[in-house]
Amino acid sequence: MTQYKVPVIPGDGVGPEIIAEGRKVIDAAGEKHGFDVDWIEFPNGADHYLETGELLSEDTLKELSNYKSIYLGSIGDPRVAPGVLEKGILLKARFYFDQYINLRPVKLLDGVWTPLKNKNPKDIDFTVVRENTEDFYIGIGGRAKKGISEEELEVTRSMYSTKFGLDIETDSEEIAYQIGMISKEGTRRVIKYAFDLAMKRNKDKHVASVDKANVLSDIYGFWREQFNDISENYPEIDTDFNYVDAITMWFAKNPEWYDVVVTPNMFGDIITDLGAMIQGGLGLAPGGNINPEGTSMFEPIHGSAPKYKGQDKVNPIATIWAGSMLVDQLGETEASNDILSAIEKSIAENKIKTYDMGGSSKTSEVGDNIARIIREDL
Amino acid sequence: MTQYKVPVIPGDGVGPEIIAEGRKVIDAAGEKHGFDVDWIEFPNGADHYLETGELLSEDTLKELSNYKSIYLGSIGDPRVAPGVLEKGILLKARFYFDQYINLRPVKLLDGVWTPLKNKNPKDIDFTVVRENTEDFYIGIGGRAKKGISEEELEVTRSMYSTKFGLDIETDSEEIAYQIGMISKEGTRRVIKYAFDLAMKRNKDKHVASVDKANVLSDIYGFWREQFNDISENYPEIDTDFNYVDAITMWFAKNPEWYDVVVTPNMFGDIITDLGAMIQGGLGLAPGGNINPEGTSMFEPIHGSAPKYKGQDKVNPIATIWAGSMLVDQLGETEASNDILSAIEKSIAENKIKTYDMGGSSKTSEVGDNIARIIREDL
Numbered sequence A, B: 001m002t003q004y005k006v007p008v009i010p011g012d013g014v015g016p017e018i019i020a021e022g023r024k025v026i027d028a029a030g031e032k033h034g035f036d037v038d039w040i041e042f043p044n045g046a047d048h049y050l051e052t053g054e055l056l057s058e059d060t061l062k063e064l065s066n067y068k069s070i071y072l073g074s075i076g077d078p079r080v081a082p083g084v085l086e087k088g089i090l091l092k093a094r095f096y097f098d099q100y101i102n103l104r105p106v107k108l109l110d111g112v113w114t115p116l117k118n119k120n121p122k123d124i125d126f127t128v129v130r131e132n133t134e135d136f137y138i139g140i141g142g143r144a145k146k147g148i149s150e151e152e153l154e155v156t157r158s159m160y161s162t163k164f165g166l167d168i169e170t171d172s173e174e175i176a177y178q179i180g181m182i183s184k185e186g187t188r189r190v191i192k193y194a195f196d197l198a199m200k201r202n203k204d205k206h207v208a209s210v211d212k213a214n215v216l217s218d219i220y221g222f223w224r225e226q227f228n229d230i231s232e233n234y235p236e237i238d239t240d241f242n243y244v245d246a247i248t249m250w251f252a253k254n255p256e257w258y259d260v261v262v263t264p265n266m267f268g269d270i271i272t273d274l275g276a277m278i279q280g281g282l283g284l285a286p287g288g289n290i291n292p293e294g295t296s297m298f299e300p301i302h303g304s305a306p307k308y309k310g311q312d313k314v315n316p317i318a319t320i321w322a323g324s325m326l327v328d329q330l331g332e333t334e335a336s337n338d339i340l341s342a343i344e345k346s347i348a349e350n351k352i353k354t355y356d357m358g359g360s361s362k363t364s365e366v367g368d369n370i371a372r373i374i375r376e377d378l
């Protein structure tokens, strides 16, 4: 029996509930395919942060770096200011482990409702390869020309109004700025990954690149040059360029055009949420943060949904699907395929489904059913 | 008879064809409502640029600044590198005239097909107020750490491969970067405009703000602060924050949630293309670049569609609708309403429609029909 050690960070909100189902399903797949997972729990998240001040410490990161794959629930809590947990835990791990690929399959499973008219599972089946360590996610920015005091302002205001009859509206010319950066190597490695993936997928051998090179020309002109250069090594692959604004239209109107989509980090964030929606909603959208030579991390792409916490109500399928990607990363391809088949079969049965899919089943019932299918029904 | 002088820039590709229809319809509305437009043609666009090297010169800009509203067709040509015409003409005008509001109604007209299931005109009816002069559109960026020569690289490569058995993949650590900036005043004025608009609209008195303050915290944290501050002056108005990734989902699933949406420039670019698609496609989406105290500019939000140039084939409705916004800006409210009513009536008749709406009418037939309705049928 192969033995794997997998760190698991259930996180905040519904995180623990959905991760429990993911583990249950992976354990069932392990029983069937001859491996056993030793789950190593990490407490990181809002509670832990509020108690100890730790987000994700150097020590924790070093310990996590001993493993090939981390299983992550969800991060985010209303008691903590926006950005703190996301940056301190989720983005921290993506950057620290140099998980330069954020892999997000957009696949409408049979029997799932999509908001788009006339689209079937064969029309919505592509993969977004999102760059995951650069671009506007590097966190560099600041403010300048901070305002003058209220007293000074009063003086200025009355002077302007007496002298020129003008109302001075705001107190300063304060500005805020943000810097994005992409590197040649950082861009090339993710684009190469996308081309290699298109070679392996059985679809159109097509890679679409996303940018806004007509306006953010410095950063995305550079992206486009790297894309062009790499595409020359893949003569079998068709390519095209999509402005980020335009691709949101085509995702809504012609998702069948896409096979592999490669995108800079921020645009990838945006278009994969739209992708999640057309595949049936966030309850069904998994993501992998991958470093092929290092430590990867798998998660549902949704947030922690604090208002549903503890209700055994939300859909665990995104997390279970992320679990399928995780065991694939471990090398357990058959178990990975089984998990995805079991998800599809469970949906097709159309009996056990959570509220977002029009049912009233519990989180745990969905996990139980998928685990049962793996054990008895594949 | 009131006399208006309106500069018109037909531009590239299908620009001249659609602008001809827009002028035709405005002229018909003028006849009916007692005004006459003196159209002042400007040749700016690709041909003019290739012949003379002029994009939009200081002299031309000065001349244009004598007028209240410019009517713009579309800009863009395959003979010119991406970004040159867009930046040199379209963005140039937006910045030069300080057209700080990009107003984009997202409204599904009766009888128009939307890619979304179960959505009717009453569900898709909101306005996006996009900031139009700041953010990542300021055009500041560059590259650093340019690569070493091919010869030097060969030496380095063979050294690494002999000494460490490593393959050096790329020739340098070159990077590209881009800077975005928003100002306090620039942010406040557009947010105020959005709140004032929500006060005037007969809907939910709701303003949704778009940002990504959890990751691009410097720039969009600042945006959020200004939004919060201004919202205090409008106690009648409900507000909420939408991360840009999430709002693409809700546009596809619950567009009925929105009334007025206010957004920084780049996110506005992205979400209004999605908005255009859910209202029936780019053939139906108008935009106004507005400086309430200066020179504004009205345009369809689509591009120049070079492959359809000269075929009398594309949909002129976006341009005609932009014309309705233009005459409203001139103060001709009734004429503006008539133009929009005539568009709606023409679509409802379901006879004269271009290929994108499932018909085979010509561009000019659509303009003729809408002008006829204004003259005879309202």
Ligand SMILES: CC(C)[C@H](C(=O)O)[C@@H](O)C(=O)O
Binding pocket: A086, A087, A090, A091, A269, A301, B214, B215, B245
């Ligand atoms: C939570 C947030 C920091 C994150 C991101 O922006 O990458 C999320 O939206 C995602 O897509 O995984």
Ligand SMILES: CC(C)[C@H](C(=O)O)[C@@H](O)C(=O)O
Binding pocket: A214, A215, A245, B086, B087, B090, B091, B269, B301
């Ligand atoms: C053509 C381009 C520069 C422009 C923009 O990005 O603003 C367009 O996409 C738009 O939305 O008007």
